[in-house]
Structure formats: C-alpha cells, structure tokens
Amino acid sequence: MSRIVTIGEMLVRYQTADNNPLSQSSRLDAYYGGAEANTAVTLGYLGHDVHYVTALPHEHPLTKAMKKHLRQAGVHTDMIYASEGRIGTYYLEKPVSVKQAEVYYDRSGASVLGLPELPINWEKLFSEKDWLHVTGITSALSSELRSLVKEALQQARHYGVKTSFDFNFRGKLWTPEEAAEAFREVLPLVDHCFAGWKDFAWLFNWEKQGSSYEEELTHFYQRLHHEFGVASAASTKRELLEDGSHRLTGYYFDGESLSASLPASFKPLDRVGGGDAFASGVLHGTMTNMPVDELLAFSIACSTLTHLVQGDQGDYEVQDILRFMQNQRQDVSR
Incomplete structure (x- = not known):
C-alpha cells in the first residue's frame, strides 16, 4: 500500500445528543475529526501507511485521546507537535425535517496556528512517501497556515511526492475572494483536485458551458486541467429527496473525459465526513490502480457507509466496503 502524509487541524465536534437546537439541549456528544484527520483515518483503515501532521496542546488529556484515536486506525502520530494554545472545536446542530444543519466554530487560539513556527523537517517527512493530501480548510485558518500549505505542496513536488488538494470551501472561515x-x-x-461544480461557479466565477450538469462539470475540469495543469479531479453531486433520502453521484475526470458513478440513495445517520470518505476512496483507488468505474463505485460505497455511522469516520476496511458493494439491500448476512 501507499505511504501518505496529511496535514491539518484535528478538532473536537460537539453535537446535540437530541434533535433540539443548542440553546435547548442539555447534553452534547463529542467526536474527533477534521477534514485531513478524517482522510488519514479512513486511508489508515484501508491499509495505507499514513502520517498525520498537526499541532496539539502539550499534556492535554484530549491530545492523548486524539492520538489514540488515530493510532487505532494505524495512523502514525510521531509528527504531531506539542504547541501552545488549545484544541479547536465546533458545534453542530443536526438537520431536522426542513431545517438545515448549522455549524458554529470555536477555533481561535488553537494549537495548530503555531504549526508554521515549528521546525518541520521536510526531507524527513517526505522521504520514501508517495502522496501528500491537504485541504483549503487549513489555508483558511491563517495567512501563516496558508503559506505552510503552499510550502508543503512545493516541498512534496521537490521530493517527487504526488499531491492532492480538496477545496473544502467554508464560508464561515473566509470569503470566496480570499479562497479563490x-x-x-x-x-x-496539485496533481489531483477535489472540487465540485459550485466551487468553480461561485469561487472562480467561471461561466458554465453545456446543457447538462455533466457537460458543465466537464468544461470546468477541462479548464482546471489546461490553466493549472491538474492531472485529474473528482467530486460528488448530492441531491436531497422528498422522503429525507440523499442521492449521491460521484464524478472523476482523468484529464480528458468525465466518468460518473451509478447514484446511491440512502438516509444518512450523520453526513459529516462523507466527502472526506469519498476523497479517501478516490485516493485509494488511484494508488491501487483501479479502473475508473471501479474507483467510483468503491468511493461512493465508502462515502455511503460513512454516512451510516455516528461520527466523522467509520472503521471500514477494504473487504468491508467490497462486501457492502456486493450485498447492498440484501437481508441479514448470516
């Protein structure tokens, strides 16, 4: 399997234990996550050798718990630095009926903000590694982290490491102009990019061309490829159905043409981390040389299963996902 580096902020998600808003809830459940951490954990369970880079408070009990959470997935924690500050958090109100989910960030003063000041040994980090994965969320946290993400991608290129970047635009963290x-x-x-139709239309203000969603997305990806040299790209389209189900379709662009998965319909238990699971599936499929149709089917199954567990990640291994793909909608497995 491949040797992967991810860099980002690990967070605690606090979520109402019932379906009430935060102002009317007396209990909160806690989960460990963050986009890059979610990808690291999922890829770890898929059998890859993953090193996660972040900064957390020294001798904090939740730091110990977070490292344990990562190590359970086989993720290496030797590049988690001790830094001043606190653990970043956010609060989630779950969606109910016609009311959308709401996120409230509490990330100021987090330890990860000190990561750019720490002595990262790039040669050691990228020695004998195959892939670096980062996201736009880290770049949104400070100008220093924005520079660190760029430097990490530059260093990865220098050491011959493939790179992937997930836009993951968060409007509560920065403006569309800053993100663009x-x-x-x-x-x-960037070698591989995770970005969807809305990213190009809203952030880059690119005009759509085509008479269908697929034609418009193909045009955006072709422009991404020609203007920036990005070799491949992927995304999902999520449709919310009247019965509360979600219909998810995956797309993969190989530099020339766009491929689509069969849509998957399900009622999610928890949608946080579903996009990171899809990204993990695409990276796994890319690193194991899956044909595109198999890569998309695997990635959508990986995302679907993550939607069906409470928390940011599942603990699904490759055989679990393949079994799910084969036995969907069948009765009890006995």
Whole structure:
C-alpha cells in the first residue's frame, strides 16, 4: 500500500445528543475529526501507511485521546507537535425535517496556528512517501497556515511526492475572494483536485458551458486541467429527496473525459465526513490502480457507509466496503 502524509487541524465536534437546537439541549456528544484527520483515518483503515501532521496542546488529556484515536486506525502520530494554545472545536446542530444543519466554530487560539513556527523537517517527512493530501480548510485558518500549505505542496513536488488538494470551501472561515486567491496559488502544485461544480461557479466565477450538469462539470475540469495543469479531479453531486433520502453521484475526470458513478440513495445517520470518505476512496483507488468505474463505485460505497455511522469516520476496511458493494439491500448476512 501507499505511504501518505496529511496535514491539518484535528478538532473536537460537539453535537446535540437530541434533535433540539443548542440553546435547548442539555447534553452534547463529542467526536474527533477534521477534514485531513478524517482522510488519514479512513486511508489508515484501508491499509495505507499514513502520517498525520498537526499541532496539539502539550499534556492535554484530549491530545492523548486524539492520538489514540488515530493510532487505532494505524495512523502514525510521531509528527504531531506539542504547541501552545488549545484544541479547536465546533458545534453542530443536526438537520431536522426542513431545517438545515448549522455549524458554529470555536477555533481561535488553537494549537495548530503555531504549526508554521515549528521546525518541520521536510526531507524527513517526505522521504520514501508517495502522496501528500491537504485541504483549503487549513489555508483558511491563517495567512501563516496558508503559506505552510503552499510550502508543503512545493516541498512534496521537490521530493517527487504526488499531491492532492480538496477545496473544502467554508464560508464561515473566509470569503470566496480570499479562497479563490489562495487556491489559484497552489493549484499549479496539485496533481489531483477535489472540487465540485459550485466551487468553480461561485469561487472562480467561471461561466458554465453545456446543457447538462455533466457537460458543465466537464468544461470546468477541462479548464482546471489546461490553466493549472491538474492531472485529474473528482467530486460528488448530492441531491436531497422528498422522503429525507440523499442521492449521491460521484464524478472523476482523468484529464480528458468525465466518468460518473451509478447514484446511491440512502438516509444518512450523520453526513459529516462523507466527502472526506469519498476523497479517501478516490485516493485509494488511484494508488491501487483501479479502473475508473471501479474507483467510483468503491468511493461512493465508502462515502455511503460513512454516512451510516455516528461520527466523522467509520472503521471500514477494504473487504468491508467490497462486501457492502456486493450485498447492498440484501437481508441479514448470516
């Protein structure tokens, strides 16, 4: 399996234990996550050798718990630095009926903000590694982290490591203009990009061309490829159905043409981390040389299963996902 590096902030998600808003809840459940941590954990369970880079408070009991959570998935924690500050958190109100989910961030003063000041040994980090995965969320947290993400991608290129970048735009963290400027800086350093139709239309203000969603997305990906040299790209389209189900379709662009998965319909238990699971599936499929149709089917199954567990990640291994793909909608497995 491949040797992977991910860099980002690990968070605690606090979520109402019932379906009430935060102002009317007396109990909160806690989960460990963050986009890059979610990808690291999922890839760890898929059998890859993953090193996760972040900064957490020294001698904090939750730091110990977070490292344990990562190590359970086989993720290496030797590149988690001790830094001043606190653990970043956010609060989630779950969606109920016609009311959308709501996220409230509490990330100021987090330890990860000190990561750019720490002595990262890039040669050691990228020695005998195959892949680096980062996201736009880390770039949104500070100008220093934005520079660190760019430097990490530059160093990865220098040491011959493939790179992937997930836009993961969060409107509560920065403006579309700030995100677009940062993304344009790093895209020439990216081999594979995770970005969807809305990212190009809203952030880059690219005009759509085509008479269908697939034709418009193909045009965006072709422009991404020609303007920035990004070799491949992937995304999902989520449709919310009247019965509360979600219909998810995966897309993969190989530099020339767009492929689509069969849509998967399900009622999610927890949608947080579903996009990271899809990204993990695509990276796994890329690193194991899956044909595109198999890669998309695997990635959508990986995402679907993650939607069906409470928390940011599942603990599904490759055989679990393949079994699910084969036996969907059958009765009890006995």
